[in-house]
Amino acid sequence: MTVAVYLPIFACAVLAVGSGPLATRLAPRGGAWALTAAAVCTALSGLWALWLLVASLVDDLPWLGGVPRMSLPVNDALSAGAAVVLGWCLVRIAAELRRQVRLRSDVRGLLALPGGELVVLPDRHARAFAVPGRPGRIVVTDTMLRALSVAERRVLLAHERAHLRAGHPMALALASVAVSANPLLRPVQEAVNFLCERDADEQAGAEVGDRTLVAAALTTAALATASSSIGTSSGGSGGSGSSGSGSDDSGESVRGLATHALPDFHRHGVLDRVAAMRAPCRVGRRIGLVPVILVGAAAVAASIDATGDFTALLVRFLRG
Amino acid sequence: VARGEAQRARRAAGQLEAEILAVLWAADTPLSPAQVQAALDDLAYNTVHTILTRLTEKGELERVTHDGRPAYAPVRDAAQYAADQMRAALDAGPDRAEILATFVTNLTADEELSLRALLRRGRRR
Numbered sequence: 269m270t271v272a273v274y275l276p277i278f279a280c281a282v283l284a285v286g287s288g289p290l291a292t293r294l295a296p297r298g299g300a301w302a303l304t305a306a307a308v309c310t311a312l313s314g315l316w317a318l319w320l321l322v323a324s325l326v327d328d329l330p331w332l333g334g335v336p337r338m339s340l341p342v343n344d345a346l347s348a349g350a351a352v353v354l355g356w357c358l359v360r361i362a363a364e365l366r367r368q369v370r371l372r373s374d375v376r377g378l379l380a381l382p383g384g385e386l387v388v389l390p391d392r393h394a395r396a397f398a399v400p401g402r403p404g405r406i407v408v409t410d411t412m413l414r415a416l417s418v419a420e421r422r423v424l425l426a427h428e429r430a431h432l433r434a435g436h437p438m439a440l441a442l443a444s445v446a447v448s449a450n451p452l453l454r455p456v457q458e459a460v461n462f463l464c465e466r467d468a469d470e471q472a473g474a475e476v477g478d479r480t481l482v483a484a485a486l487t488t489a490a491l492a493t494a495s496s497s498i499g500t501s502s503g504g505s506g507g508s509g510s511s512g513s514g515s516d517d518s519g520e521s522v523r524g525l526a527t528h529a530l531p532d533f534h535r536h537g538v539l540d541r542v543a544a545m546r547a548p549c550r551v552g553r554r555i556g557l558v559p560v561i562l563v564g565a566a567a568v569a570a571s572i573d574a575t576g577d578f579t580a581l582l583v584r585f586l587r588g
Numbered sequence: 589v590a591r592g593e594a595q596r597a598r599r600a601a602g603q604l605e606a607e608i609l610a611v612l613w614a615a616d617t618p619l620s621p622a623q624v625q626a627a628l629d630d631l632a633y634n635t636v637h638t639i640l641t642r643l644t645e646k647g648e649l650e651r652v653t654h655d656g657r658p659a660y661a662p663v664r665d666a667a668q669y670a671a672d673q674m675r676a677a678l679d680a681g682p683d684r685a686e687i688l689a690t691f692v693t694n695l696t697a698d699e700e701l702s703l704r705a706l707l708r709r710g711r712r713r
Binding site: 371374375377378381382383384385386387388389390391393395396397398399406407408409410412413414416418421422424425427428429437440486487489490491493494537538539542 | 602603605606607609610611613614627628629643646647648662664666667668670671673674675677678688690691692693694695696699700702703704706707
């Protein structure tokens with residue numbers, strides 16, 4: 269228990285550091301799911317480890333007064349700290365789950381619209397996304413459709429269809445919950461997002477039979493998204509969201525500064541996807557999945573080990 | 589060309605519906621079946637006509653007269669309402685759309701410059 273209880277946190281850190289380089293090297297489909305599973309496993313193990321630390325306060329319970337203390341390798345200050353962190357994590361998870369439920373109810377109206385897989389919305393923003401459901405829908409704004417050529421639209425539809433078919437929204441939701449349980453996992457979530465997009469890009473490339481066409485569609489769509497969000501906010505229709513992209517001139521320069529300060533923020537963004545689709549098709553290595561799975565498994569094994577140790581100590585303590 | 593045709597043949601009716609719907613939404617005016625066929629350039633006229641009729645029966649398109657000819661236009665009412673709701677939902681917070689699989693994310697200023705440069709290089713070639 270001395271070591272094993274801290275291993276899940278260490279595993280989270282290893283995963284967080286490793287996920288950046290792995291994102292561009294793993295096979296997209298397997299990589300996305302392996303990283304998601306590892307993130308969920310390490311996050312759950314971390315929560316359980318915190319709980320074990322908190323539970324080691326059991327020998328301080330007043331109605332057990334007088335019995336000899338447990339000989340735990342954990343001091344009470346650490347346990348109290350763990351209790352605070354655990355409480356904070358649980359609040360964050362609850363908030364994240366509430367956020368996802370609310371988003372689901374927001375998009376329920378889209379799923380209920382009449383028609384087939386494609387839902388077109390009249391909107392000045394160029395947007396496109398997949399809404400999971402039974403069946404899921406592909407939601408695209410008319411501004412986005414106008415920006416793309418017929419062939420590029422086929423790419424967009426194939427891409428979103430691939431998201432729905434592969435169940436990517438589930439991976440994104442799970443990764444998001446894992447981050448709420450452990451903020452260290454943020455880079456892992458970004459890698460999962462990137463690999464899901466890469467997987468859908470490759471699927472779309474296979475469906476239209478032209479990978480460079482996918483690169484062209486991504487370029488056109490990305491530039492349309494940028495110009496449509498800038499255009500809207502300069503029109504001054506207060507509260508046009510899209511999180512700070514596009515604003516007046518001073519806003520623009522602030523954004524430029526932020527970009528230079530955080531060069532890696534968008535490292536796994538559209539540019540990397542365009543580059544990947546322009547390069548010859550390279551099947552990511554499956555061998556790369558092994559360390560990811562090992563880290564997840566190690567975190568689970570460590571928390572099982574720590575639980576065993578704790579149970580043994582607890583039994584000895586309760587027998588007196 | 590042969591491979592392209594084989595791929596077209598495999599495409600399900602639902603996919604063709606989506607492509608035709610996209611053409612009509614992207615157009616500024618109602619389109620005649622012949623214009624839709626010309627835009628997609630690899631579908632038979634009968635196929636286009638069948639799908640236009642089916643989309644009209646589903647209430648996604650309406651038949652109108654444009655320049656004295658029968659033409660089709662997307663039905664906007666339900667979509668407009670949904671669009672307003674969606675915009676409100678997405679603009680409520682920057683993180684709301686994070687778990688939706690969006691086609692492209694917002695670009696940084698640097699990324700936009702790089703993409704434009706890439707596009708110019710591609711054109712010159």
